[in-house]
Amino acid sequence: MLKIAIVGATGIVGQQAIVSLLGHPWFEISKLVASERSANKKYIDALRDANGSIRWWCPEELPENIAGMVVEEASTFDPTSVDVIFSTMDAGPAKELEPKYAKTTPVISTASAFRYETDTPILVGGVNMEHAELLAIQQKNRGWKGFISPKSNCTIAGLVVSLKPILDNFGVKQVVATSLQAMSGAGRTPGLSAMDMTENVVPYISGEEPKVESEPQKILGRLAGDKIVSAPFGITATCTRVPVLDGHLVCAFVQTEKPCTPEDVKRVMVEYGKDFAELHLPSSPPHLIDVTDDPFRPQPRMDRDKGGGMTVTVGRIRKDPILENGIKYVCLAHNTKLGAAKGALQTAEYLVKNFLKWV
Amino acid sequence: MLKIAIVGATGIVGQQAIVSLLGHPWFEISKLVASERSANKKYIDALRDANGSIRWWCPEELPENIAGMVVEEASTFDPTSVDVIFSTMDAGPAKELEPKYAKTTPVISTASAFRYETDTPILVGGVNMEHAELLAIQQKNRGWKGFISPKSNCTIAGLVVSLKPILDNFGVKQVVATSLQAMSGAGRTPGLSAMDMTENVVPYISGEEPKVESEPQKILGRLAGDKIVSAPFGITATCTRVPVLDGHLVCAFVQTEKPCTPEDVKRVMVEYGKDFAELHLPSSPPHLIDVTDDPFRPQPRMDRDKGGGMTVTVGRIRKDPILENGIKYVCLAHNTKLGAAKGALQTAEYLVKNFLKWV
Amino acid sequence: MLKIAIVGATGIVGQQAIVSLLGHPWFEISKLVASERSANKKYIDALRDANGSIRWWCPEELPENIAGMVVEEASTFDPTSVDVIFSTMDAGPAKELEPKYAKTTPVISTASAFRYETDTPILVGGVNMEHAELLAIQQKNRGWKGFISPKSNCTIAGLVVSLKPILDNFGVKQVVATSLQAMSGAGRTPGLSAMDMTENVVPYISGEEPKVESEPQKILGRLAGDKIVSAPFGITATCTRVPVLDGHLVCAFVQTEKPCTPEDVKRVMVEYGKDFAELHLPSSPPHLIDVTDDPFRPQPRMDRDKGGGMTVTVGRIRKDPILENGIKYVCLAHNTKLGAAKGALQTAEYLVKNFLKWV
């Protein structure tokens, strides 16, 4: 078993990382690491708020052995005490601490701090595994024995999976996207206000649209020597927040290079990802994409947990009435599973098996 | 005072019509008309469901004098007993009964039955009042003393108001729109299921997208002789249902003919509609459009009631990063006020004052 | 493996019965039975609504082998073709068909049709298993080889579990209860209206309070010869509907015969049900009651799935400031698991193992 540390373990993404790792066949949770405020407390005590309530937000029960682990402090944590580090810190501390850890130890990160570095890939399971080679260049450039492998923004996690088979088969020229994003994406302490989000929509998410408009091209780009050449298409997005707990829905209007029918798109989506599924990574679902013919689907609450929260559901694929080579569809991904901790874990599984060849 | 009959008076739109007309300076509610099931009952008794609950859904209280009116039956109703008919029937009975009424009496309708007839305008307050002249042609064509004037689909009510000043100043080439629509648009008996709509989004509304993709071009078209020449731009739409009570939000990506900046768009929207406001119609708001600089607005619950539910709120006007001459923005309109009964009433006010010249 | 038929298989409770039985160690789903409308269709086709949407409401995926089963018609269904019948019909058809089935075959029922018969127990797992002996009297009385064993009303499922250890240890004199009930209790077609339940509470549930005020005394009664002597305490209830999907919360004010402290009550609840747990029935949770010290719990969304939806969570146990021998607490049970299909299945497990001795 590989020893894994979760850094940022008390936050919502850290909690989801814990849940993702329960009963994992390759990894055992060896250390829980967090900020000074939580350090040296039992994990369950570190979760208590001012009222004494335990702020454990996952529907899964917190196992007693995890509850009793003593939390270590992130700034003094020894990265060599584990095989792999799962970092769920915020961007600020991630920027400072992840490079320290990466000197000796592989770091899988849900933070955005290193996403846009030239020598750093944004790996998305089944989409761009060949970009993992860039981590060797990162190691060489920076003199690290470990590496930093960040996950993508949660909103595009489903979009890039749905775009990949379109890009491979028909080319992508342009994407217009409106997202209807779940509230869990805004975190938990304090997160969004109930008075703002009840029976309401907020049509803006600070800092989100620039990420949605730029990350997919890198993820869907081509590794050429020591860098990634971005896929040559444009994306424009409006990102909104809706009163849904989990599951980001994206309404996409895609123009392809070559003409294609909705049936063509459905077919390439259904066939997509078989080779990746054959790697049999523990967190991978049997199908990367599930295409539904029910026009009322995908729905966040009904479809987000498909494939353990790792399957993207695509529906309403139809010919666009006005856009040249235009296809419209709706896609849904679980923002705190595929789009966060469990998606990062899937990447970790790929890397320890196929890049590090440790399992 | 002009005598007005509300046909379909027990339904949700009929109830909103009643509320819109309370204390009206020109109209008095003279008759309440509904289907056979309600006929010859006191209005308040016609509202009772099987449990004895009174299904009056408006937040405004039902006045006692209205509650006590005896409902007449639509199929035998005498249209000459009133000056104006406000029809809120469903499309089926509207198709059959509205022409009978129109033989003698002006009919303002919230139904879609006649929207797509060549000799019938779809009047939207402040947008295309010159199309009212087509009603004279309708009267002549059909040998009617009255006419049928239908309102637009509720989803586009706000969109066309926001597009009009853009069209007039910069031309419109293409619109990509995603709507986040409120639940009241699906009616009340039974309407949407709470188990479907709680903490969820449904990405499809049966029959909605074709209306959104075709009505605006007629509304924004040009009256040429005895018909309307549609505005020459295309719209593509994805319509979704969100857990909001009232207020349809549309995320629009608009390409204009001439280049323009977000500041230009804001300016023409702010200036828009002054001449219409000067008509001082009782149901018109002081501003047709309110442009907000707060990036988190418009929000359905916070902005839908602006201007008595008759003002469209536009926010997040910004340059599109990839579309040629592209502008992105979000607009909100109250679907059961501007988009339904009160919007239809505003049209009725225009027609009795400026077309019929009765006030 | 025992062959089980689910009658009423297309309804929400029937669907939950299917999910409860997936991978069951003792039962295999042998037949799916429903009304004439669904008969002779593949199960998945019987779930389609007028729009073609598949109305499968469980978060768990519908297995392909179940989806492909051909539905039989309830009125002509041969009860001898299975070992056990799981009836999830409405009260009307249950009243007519369950006795026909029971002539030859044990019927576990979620309907209320037979709950109040003198020779019929209302079995609640771990609470009154000794009442199962009444089924032998029912068989004798009615000349049945099978029997009808109905589950309790869903609202009291958690309340009676929480009252049982209090009754056994301190006696119960009187209960004042206010329930905050989830929307799934009202069914799905059409169920509650989203326009009624959004951002609202409905303080009445038709027919519910009389059940809450009378069933617990029978369940908590004593089997004396050929009948049950009800427990001699009174209950008064107000039942309300809140915008929650699943999980009925009951705020209870209990007066005991003997004085007891909150710590006493906590202790007897924590210790309660160990002998039942030792039966190791497949659907039983490790703990019948989980007592939480967090004053903000139990919460429906956070606690309803504890123990696979079969554990009752009790919190806020405190001394009543005014009632003699008064204790106040809040209890929560999953209304569609413990309170419906899975609770009925647990009873079926008990009966086949300990009453019929088939496993």
Place this chain on the structure above:
Amino acid sequence: MLKIAIVGATGIVGQQAIVSLLGHPWFEISKLVASERSANKKYIDALRDANGSIRWWCPEELPENIAGMVVEEASTFDPTSVDVIFSTMDAGPAKELEPKYAKTTPVISTASAFRYETDTPILVGGVNMEHAELLAIQQKNRGWKGFISPKSNCTIAGLVVSLKPILDNFGVKQVVATSLQAMSGAGRTPGLSAMDMTENVVPYISGEEPKVESEPQKILGRLAGDKIVSAPFGITATCTRVPVLDGHLVCAFVQTEKPCTPEDVKRVMVEYGKDFAELHLPSSPPHLIDVTDDPFRPQPRMDRDKGGGMTVTVGRIRKDPILENGIKYVCLAHNTKLGAAKGALQTAEYLVKNFLKWV
């Protein structure tokens, strides 16, 4: 016109105070006062959060003249610059500053700081106006020219109104109450978390139950010489938070001294408050209590705004099946209108007219 200052003007209750006072016939908003953080800013700028959004939470639009007023600082505010002070501060600053203001100026307060002082009444409109005489004793005791008149806890605002006619006619022996409270009661910055309150109930509100269990007896008590003798009945309560924006619902089980029927209770409630209505205070509704026969009412969203948010709606009055002289009912009051700013304003109106005799 009397000059009024609103202290705590930027908070949610302060905003509601502003709205309550717009167009008031006796008071003009003369000063807006808040903490140091807001002092010397224009009011609209003091409302801006870190994102630049204007945190004005009332559905009513903020008038331009109010938006432009410069906020003064509470600690240095000169109370003699106005006739009346409307304090909506939190309990901490209220405890310190209200006595300073009261030396010279009447203070109407929504804070709890002085509620439990022996020489301070808790005035509730129409319920205990005779307690106003205690303010003269407060003035004398403390050497103040002004006074402090605090409003009641918001949860009991409706309960005490409903109990008063029962007490007067039949006597009250005991009350068991469960409240289902709206989220606005928890304030706005940050208020409750959307992730906690979506599709959920929280069965605890810190500090609430002791207030509910003790304030009504003082409010419904009898002024005897220089103090109030509490009404001699007990209340026990469980207070829960439900996903509703506004409107606290209380499910009450009341035992009376004398027997009475539900019809008796209805009658005394309907007749109640006529003398108070005849004072024609600007904020008073025509009826203090509205009794509904619809068993599905009162509902928070449908009934809270009745009488401008100042009418209490009572429904489901019925005989209790087990409690001696027991009556059950459900009552609803608007927690941020009757239960907060507008209720306090109604008290202010009474005091300036009938105690101070200034109008």
